[in-house]
Amino acid sequence: MTNPPSTTTSPNFRAGRREWTALGVLMLPLLLVSMDVSVLYFAIPAISADLAPSGTQQLWIFDIYAFVLAGLLMTMGSLGDRIGRRKLLLIGAAAFGAASVLAAYADSAETLIAARALLGIGGATLMPSTMAIVRTMFTDPGQRTKAIGLWSAVMTGGIALGSVMSGVLVEYFWWGSVFLVNLPAMALLLVLGPILLPESKNPEPGRFDLLSVPLSMAAVLPVIYGVKELPSEGWNVRYVVSITVGLLFAALFVHRQRTARSPLIPPALFRGRGFAPAVVLNLVSSFGVMGSAFFTTQYLQSVLGKSSMSAALWSLLPTVLVGVAAPVAARLVERGVHRGHVVAGGFTVAACGYALLTFAGTDSLWLVLAGAGVIGAGIVTVMSLMTDLALGAAPVTHSGSAASLLETGSEFGGALGMAVLGSIGTAVYRHDIPADAPDAARETLGGALATAHHLPSDAARALTATAQDAFTDGMQAAAVAGTVLLLGAAALAALTLRKVAVRESAPEEYGASDPASDPATV
Numbered sequence: 083m084t085n086p087p088s089t090t091t092s093p094n095f096r097a098g099r100r101e102w103t104a105l106g107v108l109m110l111p112l113l114l115v116s117m118d119v120s121v122l123y124f125a126i127p128a129i130s131a132d133l134a135p136s137g138t139q140q141l142w143i144f145d146i147y148a149f150v151l152a153g154l155l156m157t158m159g160s161l162g163d164r165i166g167r168r169k170l171l172l173i174g175a176a177a178f179g180a181a182s183v184l185a186a187y188a189d190s191a192e193t194l195i196a197a198r199a200l201l202g203i204g205g206a207t208l209m210p211s212t213m214a215i216v217r218t219m220f221t222d223p224g225q226r227t228k229a230i231g232l233w234s235a236v237m238t239g240g241i242a243l244g245s246v247m248s249g250v251l252v253e254y255f256w257w258g259s260v261f262l263v264n265l266p267a268m269a270l271l272l273v274l275g276p277i278l279l280p281e282s283k284n285p286e287p288g289r290f291d292l293l294s295v296p297l298s299m300a301a302v303l304p305v306i307y308g309v310k311e312l313p314s315e316g317w318n319v320r321y322v323v324s325i326t327v328g329l330l331f332a333a334l335f336v337h338r339q340r341t342a343r344s345p346l347i348p349p350a351l352f353r354g355r356g357f358a359p360a361v362v363l364n365l366v367s368s369f370g371v372m373g374s375a376f377f378t379t380q381y382l383q384s385v386l387g388k389s390s391m392s393a394a395l396w397s398l399l400p401t402v403l404v405g406v407a408a409p410v411a412a413r414l415v416e417r418g419v420h421r422g423h424v425v426a427g428g429f430t431v432a433a434c435g436y437a438l439l440t441f442a443g444t445d446s447l448w449l450v451l452a453g454a455g456v457i458g459a460g461i462v463t464v465m466s467l468m469t470d471l472a473l474g475a476a477p478v479t480h481s482g483s484a485a486s487l488l489e490t491g492s493e494f495g496g497a498l499g500m501a502v503l504g505s506i507g508t509a510v511y512r513h514d515i516p517a518d519a520p521d522a523a524r525e526t527l528g529g530a531l532a533t534a535h536h537l538p539s540d541a542a543r544a545l546t547a548t549a550q551d552a553f554t555d556g557m558q559a560a561a562v563a564g565t566v567l568l569l570g571a572a573a574l575a576a577l578t579l580r581k582v583a584v585r586e587s588a589p590e591e592y593g594a595s596d597p598a599s600d601p602a603t604v
Contacts, residue, residue: 101219104278105229108215109236110267111175111208115151116240117247125248128257135191142195145310150202151209152306152493153299159210159486160346164290166283167214167482172275174207179268186258197261213485217473218282224416227470231408234466238371238458239401246394253391284479288344297335298346304328306493309501347483354475357484359578361491363425364468366571368495370432371461373503373564374439377557378454384527385444385550396447400455407459408466421471422579425464429572432460436568439561444550453561460568464575465492471579506563507556514552519545527553 122129122144129135135143162170181204185197216233220226251259305328308321339345352358382393407428414424435456442450469488476484508526515524522529523545530549534542 096222096225100278104219104280105216105232107271107274107278108212109232110271111171111178112212112233113236113240113243114178114264114267115205115208116237117243122248122260125252125257125260128252129194132257133188133191133194135194139191139195143191143198146195147198147202147205148493149303149306150199151205152490153303154203154206155210155486155490155493156298156302156346156483157295157486158206159214159482159484159489160294161290162207162211162214162482163284163480166281167211167218168275168279168281170207170482171211171215171279172272174204174211175268175271175275178204178208179265179272182261182264182268186261188258209489210482210485213469213473213488214481215279215282217476217481217485218280218478221478223474226474227412227415227467228409230470230473231412231466234462234469235405235408238404238462238465243398243401246391246398282478282481286479291338291342291344291346294335294338294342294346297331297338301328301332301335302490302493305332306497309494309497347487348480351476351480351484351487354477355581356471356579357475359575360468360472360475361487363571363575363578364465364472364488365491365495365498366567366574367429367432367461367464367468368492369499369502370429370436370564370568370571371458371499372496373499373560374436374454374457376500376504377439377507377560378450380527380553381442381450381557382447384531385553386447396451397454399451400458403455403459404462407462411463411467412470415467420579421467422576425467425579426572426576428460428463428467429568429575430460431463432457433565433568433572435460436561436564440558440565442554442557442561444547444554503560503564507553507560510556510559511549511552514555515549519548523549 129143130140158170158174178201181197181200185194185201188194188197213230213233216229217226220229247263248260251263304324308325308328339347340349379393379397382388382396383390388396411424411428415421435453435458438449438453438456442453472484472488473481511527512524515530519530520533523533524530527549530545534545534549537545
């Protein structure tokens with residue numbers, strides 16, 4: 083029997099078997115959306131052979147999913163608060179499944195790009211909806227912390243699993259199978275979702291602010307695009323202009339949210355104790371994890387010479403530590419350890435992982451894997467607790483908006499991590515490469531390896547060794563920067579979270595305990 087729609091749950095309600103089973107159902111779309119970030123890693127050679135995309139089209143096949151996802155998160159989070167989070171989740175699941183079929187049987191690069199864009203739209207509905215429903219089902223602070231810890235671990239693990247599953251499916255089937263694997267899970271969600279998941283929405287949402295939708299996309303997309311391209315292209319005028327334009331639209335978006343009667347993102351969210359620090363610290367944690375991934379994936383393949391499949395399998399090892407970290411963090415908070423101390427500890431642990439990378443040489447497989455695992459464990463500790471804090475500090479009526487803001491911050495943080503640390507590594511690499519080396523070799527390690535294939539054996543070995551040493555030096559320099567940044571984040575967490583309760587919960591709606599936070603006054 084389908085659950086009756088409800089907008090609130092008693093603050094004293096403790097979730098039972100039904101809610102924990104429902105959480106398992108919610109993990110399905112979350113796992114698939116996170117896997118879709120990396121699922122094309124091994125499929126792209128087969129796609130290139132079949133569809134013959136141009137270089138530009140191949141880049142769009144990769145990037146359009148993440149761009150559309152990031153651009154629509156805030157819109158979909160706010161929409162879910164208005165029409166119902168379960169309803170939006172099920173609509174998104176149906177759209178995601180349909181787009182998966184379109185992608186699997188695409189007969190041209192243009193069709194595949196369009197299908198990936200539709201997958202991004204579906205993903206944007208799924209991500210904030212799952213997080214907001216978790217907030218609705220688990221009102222007990224201790225249980226909510228555990229549930230969000232599991233949510234964070236599944237999301238992080240899905241990114242690593244996506245590349246491996248892609249390799250296995252392409253090995254035994256055709257490239258379209260990497261998309262069809264979404265269908266059983268989405269079908270299961272469509273069947274079990276109406277039975278197990280409660281409906282919830284804001285009972286008085288106000289009019290949907292249509293103007294905020296293009297403003298939010300114009301703010302997010304140019305910035306994400308610009309910072310994603312900086313590590314590979316450098317400070318190109320086009321990308322600087324893109325970021326500048328995005329920041330100008332961001333200022334307009336913020337002004338609109340402060341003046342609109344029914345804003346897409348209520349500014350009063352930031353008045354919840356701990357909400358603003360949680361969003362910022364979550365952004366920094368994304369910076370840390372994506373910044374390290376930029377180097378470790380290249381290190382495994384281009385320095386150690388692992389095949390793509392072998393590198394993906396090796397990269398699964400660090401996820402063991404990641405899977406343990408979030409439940410341990412939840413347990414510490416449940417036992418009364420102050421949240422700020424645990425978060426500061428998580429950043430410190432991640433900083434130690436970066437410190438390990440500063441000792442990496444050109445043959446340091448286990449050291450790099452250990453560093454990646456320690457970084458991931460520390461970062462997931464932070465992410466799970468900051469997600470829990472932000473959702474707990476936000477009224478349940480606006481949990482979709484709060485979740486979407488967290489996810490958008492994560493997208494920014496990840497892009498910044500790759501841009502900043504990638505730029506540091508690239509600068510050191512180009513400094514270390516001899517001035518008389520071929521131009522392609524001076525740009526990137528991949529360019530050097532490609533150039534070496536066309537040189538005599540002795541010259542090829544010398545160029546390869548020089549480029550690999552230069553890349554490793556760049557990774558070490560970026561790791562130093564990452565260590566310093568995350569130690570600073572640990573201090574910031576200890577400072578900003580010192581007055582936040584061990585378990586923080588917001589009123590069910592604005593004004594329940596603080597009249598000044600009524601959005602009508604904003």
